[in-house]
Amino acid sequence: MSVSPDLLWPIVRDTSCFLQKRKQSGRSQMGKAGARMTTEPNNLTGINSFKYSGLANAKTVDLIPAEGGVTLVTKSRKSDRVSKPKKMMNKVTLSKDFRRVAKIIVKETTENFYRADLNKAALAKWSLIYKSQKRAKKDE
């Protein structure tokens, strides 16, 4: 059963088992509020905000590190898949070189008209994953 993200977000934004709230520290420019992060799946950056929410949004993008590459996880656009948790996600394992994977990410977010606003964050995450994997390889 599909419900609008606008309805889900106010419920999920402060009541969720994934929510991680922190006290104010350092000079965060958030006034008295500390960091608001989430460990929910499908959240690209882990920030608890509507844009990045993996629970509220009908279309999400996430990159999960995998063996020698990354798994690109997106939520299915098919309307009947919305209430089927097992079949809801589209998973693609990408284990090519940096530029090729970056191109695929751009294609799946922007050129697809899927979630162009997540393009930047997705590419940034891929860069970080790639860097960490290179370092891991070096340590071996």
Place this chain on the structure above:
Amino acid sequence: MPAAARPQISVRSVGDDKADGVGAQIALPRVLVSAIRSDIVHFVHSNMAKNSRQAYAVNEMAGMQHSAHSWGTGRAVSRIPRISGSGTGRAAQGAFGNMCRQGRMFGPTKTFRKWHRKINQNQRRYAVASALAATALPALVQARGHKIDEVPEVPLVVPSSVESISTTKAAIGVLQAVGAYQDVEKAASSKKLRAGKGKMRNRRYTQRRGPLVVYNEDNGVVGAFRNLPGVELCQVDRLNLLQLAPGGHLGRFVVWTKAAFDRLDEIWGTGRGVSKTKKNYKLPAPMMSNSDITRIINSDEVQSKLRAPVKSHFRARRKKNPLRNLGAMVRLNPYALSMRRAALLAADRRSKNKESKIEAARKARTAALKKKHAGQKKKNYARISRD
């Protein structure tokens, strides 16, 4: 919302694909599309939770079983009542007050405290309807913490034959077949000693809640499922908000039997129709029929009525001092340019004048001096050369 528009839920197989009703398509009952009001659920839950409390109070005579009297003033002691008698250390000690040792507490707790709360029937029903609707949304069930990644569909409906299983082994089989066992395992592994004094007060362990199995007729279900950690059972007619929204949080993972699922429309009504079992009850009407604000904003009907956005490209200029900055001055007073030019020329003229005057004066002075000392040169030479 017409039944035809509502999505179809299929009954999932639990092993026997030929069991009664497997694969059947049921339209989503109207309750599961109710407005989701976490505020009402929270209010009703917090009051409902008070209803199972047991009274506690201190003994009403505690601290008061003395014949203590105040000694009054004039004896260099404070005025609290003091224990009468002598021959023991207890004599003359303060009594009765909340500040006294062995005294009665402030505001002794009474059994006649109002422990239970009445909640309006309609509010109770609204809350349950909301909580039920939340169980139909995978996002909310996930957010509540249930593991539903392997579940084929939410809401999860299993054949009515599940109501007749009698062994826990079979129950586990059912849940595994339907992807719900992950949640049970989560509950099982979460059993921990309670933090705090509760552990000595018969509340030794805490664990997470697993799936809620809702059935219509108990032909063994309850006996089969009740021993599984985290699993709770509920009959459809008696749905409990404390089980549907534990802790006041929406989104319990519910496993429906087909018989129970079929009964929902009958029990709650179809929104248009009144409920058959709840007298004169109609499901609450949501405030907004279409809650997708983003879509409304981006719709043709709305966008076609909007004017173009006013984008101001104005940027505040840094203030330049006209007294120091000629350009700023000229912006204010265009004549300043020619004034400045005239001033410069005048200054130039003045300095040239001054120079020529100084030159002339210097020349005159030199000539005068020369004249004054004209003969002296010869006299000096004669003096020096005279031996």
